[in-house]
Amino acid sequence: MHEESSIGDRIARLRVRRGLTQEQLADRARLSVDVVRKLEQGRRQTARLATLNALAHALDVETSVLVGQLNTFEAKESEDPPSVLALRQAISPVNDLLGEAHDPDPEDPPTLERLRQSLRSTERIRREGRLADIGAMLPSLIRDAQATVQVTEGVNRAAAWAVLAEAYQVGATTLAALGKEDAAFTALERSMHAAGQSDDSHLETVGFSTLSWILTKQGRLADAEHIALAHATKIEPGFRSRPIDLSLWGILLLRAATAAVRQEKEAEVNELLSLAGAAATRVGQDQIVYATPFGITNFGVAQVNFLVEMEKSREALRAANEVRAVGTLPPTWAARFHVDRAIAHTDLKEDGHAVQALLNAEQTAPEWLRYHATARRVAAELRNRERRRSSPISALADRLGLDA
Numbered sequence: 001m002h003e004e005s006s007i008g009d010r011i012a013r014l015r016v017r018r019g020l021t022q023e024q025l026a027d028r029a030r031l032s033v034d035v036v037r038k039l040e041q042g043r044r045q046t047a048r049l050a051t052l053n054a055l056a057h058a059l060d061v062e063t064s065v066l067v068g069q070l071n072t073f074e075a076k077e078s079e080d081p082p083s084v085l086a087l088r089q090a091i092s093p094v095n096d097l098l099g100e101a102h103d104p105d106p107e108d109p110p111t112l113e114r115l116r117q118s119l120r121s122t123e124r125i126r127r128e129g130r131l132a133d134i135g136a137m138l139p140s141l142i143r144d145a146q147a148t149v150q151v152t153e154g155v156n157r158a159a160a161w162a163v164l165a166e167a168y169q170v171g172a173t174t175l176a177a178l179g180k181e182d183a184a185f186t187a188l189e190r191s192m193h194a195a196g197q198s199d200d201s202h203l204e205t206v207g208f209s210t211l212s213w214i215l216t217k218q219g220r221l222a223d224a225e226h227i228a229l230a231h232a233t234k235i236e237p238g239f240r241s242r243p244i245d246l247s248l249w250g251i252l253l254l255r256a257a258t259a260a261v262r263q264e265k266e267a268e269v270n271e272l273l274s275l276a277g278a279a280a281t282r283v284g285q286d287q288i289v290y291a292t293p294f295g296i297t298n299f300g301v302a303q304v305n306f307l308v309e310m311e312k313s314r315e316a317l318r319a320a321n322e323v324r325a326v327g328t329l330p331p332t333w334a335a336r337f338h339v340d341r342a343i344a345h346t347d348l349k350e351d352g353h354a355v356q357a358l359l360n361a362e363q364t365a366p367e368w369l370r371y372h373a374t375a376r377r378v379a380a381e382l383r384n385r386e387r388r389r390s391s392p393i394s395a396l397a398d399r400l401g402l403d404a
Contacts, residue, residue, distance in 0.1 A: 007047070007377065008039040010066055014059045015040075028058035048311055050262045056219050062181055063219050071179045073135040074370065082135025084178065090139035091171050091187045109147035112156050115163050118144065123291045126170055127330035129368025134174050142167045155199065162198035165191045166290070169203075169210055177371060181218045188214060205235055205248045206290045212255040221259045228256035243283050247294035250279035254302050261309045269306055276302070286328060293333055297325050301337045313344040320344070335365035339375045346378055354382055355393045362396065370400055 015025050015036075022040065026033035031054060038044035047055075056063040073082035110118070118141050125133045145164035152160045168191035175184035188211050195203035208231040215224035232252040237245045257272040277299055286295030300323035307316035320341050326334050338361035345354035358379055362369050369375050383397040 006042060006380075007052075007066055008042050008044075011036070011055060011059070012040040014061060014065075018059060025055070025058055029054040031055070048309060050264050050309065053219050053221060053262050062179070063217065065179075073132045073178075074367070082132045083139070084135070084175075084180070086139040087135060087142075087171060087175065088183060090142040091168065091183070091190060109151050110144050112148065112152065112159055112163075115141075115145055115148055115160065119163050119166055122167070122170055126173070127288075127291060127332055129332040129335065129365040129371075131174060131177060131367060131371055134170065138167065138171055138174065142171060149194075158197065158199035161194050162200045162203060165194035165198055165200075165203045165207070168194060169206060170291075172210055172214060176214050176217050179217075179373075181214055184214050184217075185211075202244065202248060202290065205231060205252070206292075209248070209251050209255050209292070212252070212259065216255075216259050216262065221263050225256045225259035225263070228252045228259065232256065237279075243287060244289055246279045246283050247287060247289040250276045250283070250294050250299070251289065251292055253279070254299075257302075257306060261306050264310075266310060269310075273303060273306065286325075288330070293329050297323060297329055298333060300324075301326065301329065301333060301340075304337060304340050308340045308343050311347065313347040316344045317341065317348075331365040332368050335361040335368055336372075338364065339369075339372065339378065342378050342382075343374070346382060351382055351385060351393075354378070355396070358382070358396060359392065362399070376400055376402060 011025075015022070018025075020028070022036045023033050026036045029036075029051075031051060035044070035047065035051065036055075039047060052063050052066050056066050059066075072084055118137075122134060122137055122141055125137070142164070145160060145167050148160045149157060149164055168187050172184045172187035172191060175181075175187060188207060191210070192204070192207045195207055208227055212224045212228040215221075215227060229252075232249055235245065235249055235252075237249050241249075253272045253276040257269050257276070260268045260272065280294065280296050280299035283295045286293045286297045300319070304316050304320045304323065307313075307319055320337070323337070326337055329337075338357045342354045342357035342361070345351070345357060358369075358375065361375060379393065379397050379400055380402050382393045383402065386393050388394070
């Protein structure tokens with residue numbers, strides 16, 4: 001898959017469509033006109049996410065439109081290829097809207113245990129960043145969970161609702177990763193409804209965490225921060241709280257901090273990090289909580305990310321050197337850590353180190369990297385700064401499908 005155009009090309013095209021001058025766009029986004037001019041002229045290949053969010057808001061589009069987010073699954077040769085349409089149909093079947101019965105399935109719905117096994121397999125694939133495999137498997141999992149809910153009674157039905165809630169949640173994060181934030185919001189709404197019918201009180205918290213992330217992807221930063229903080233306040237743990245409760249609270253605080261840093265609220269970010277850091281210290285070694293890690297290592301990774309967002313590149317690299325046991329995190333989290341290191345090195349014109357960090361990210365989660373808009377932007381910038389025709393970054397750009 002290839003980039004259709006650069007960030008600057010997309011900004012210029014949307015600006016003209018809105019009938020704005022560069023000065024008017026800069027004024028709307030509360031940015032220097034020099035930033036807009038350099039992006040449009042290609043003298044600057046990328047920008048911090050706070051800047052891109054401001055430009056997207058001023059142009060009335062989602063940030064994914066500006067960054068050139070890949071919006072479909074990679075081609076995959078299999079009997080059941082991944083399909084965004086199939087995922088949409090599984091999440092929002094028209095039968096429900098019309099009040100019609102679903103087509104009969106010649107197979108009996110899976111047992112609750114088989115359903116749980118399928119969910120665990122899907123979540124493992126998700127943590128590895130294998131989006132195409134998720135796209136192939138997830139529609140069937142959702143349909144199976146819907147069918148099991150319909151035929152199951154008693155306590156087992158509440159447990160089946162819990163599986164369905166998590167399956168919808170995986171659908172929401174997958175669609176958001178493809179830049180389809182509105183469809184992701186629909187999936188999340190269905191997840192929250194299913195969670196309310198389930199026997200797992202933690203699923204509501206997981207839903208609000210995911211909702212905050214989706215709102216952040218939509219550029220609704222104040223809403224994202226508010227949602228995460230409001231629910232974090234509701235579930236604030238006490239001194240004797242279990243690690244899972246501390247972890248879910250800490251994850252919400254990091255979601256709120258992500259939205260805050262993109263609003264350039266540095267004081268709030270530091271306060272939220274302080275609270276999340278205390279929770280991570282209490283938790284200790286990272287544990288996976290509903291497919292999301294939380295503990296000392298992931299908190300360190302998050303700190304690096306926020307420093308990069310605030311363009312404190314040298315400080316971010318010093319913090320990165322203090323993070324231990326990154327390899328114990330799920331591959332996508334470890335790969336994101338390497339991408340953040342690459343951004344910091346790129347900002348400091350340390351291109352050799354930046355390229356090596358991107359190659360580390362590719363080795364850790366190769367398919368995930370091809371979908372990750374920020375990684376693609378950094379690779380494009382490094383490729384454009386490379387003078388040699390044949391080089392590691394040129395080869396990586398080719399593997400990512402970036403246009404020359």
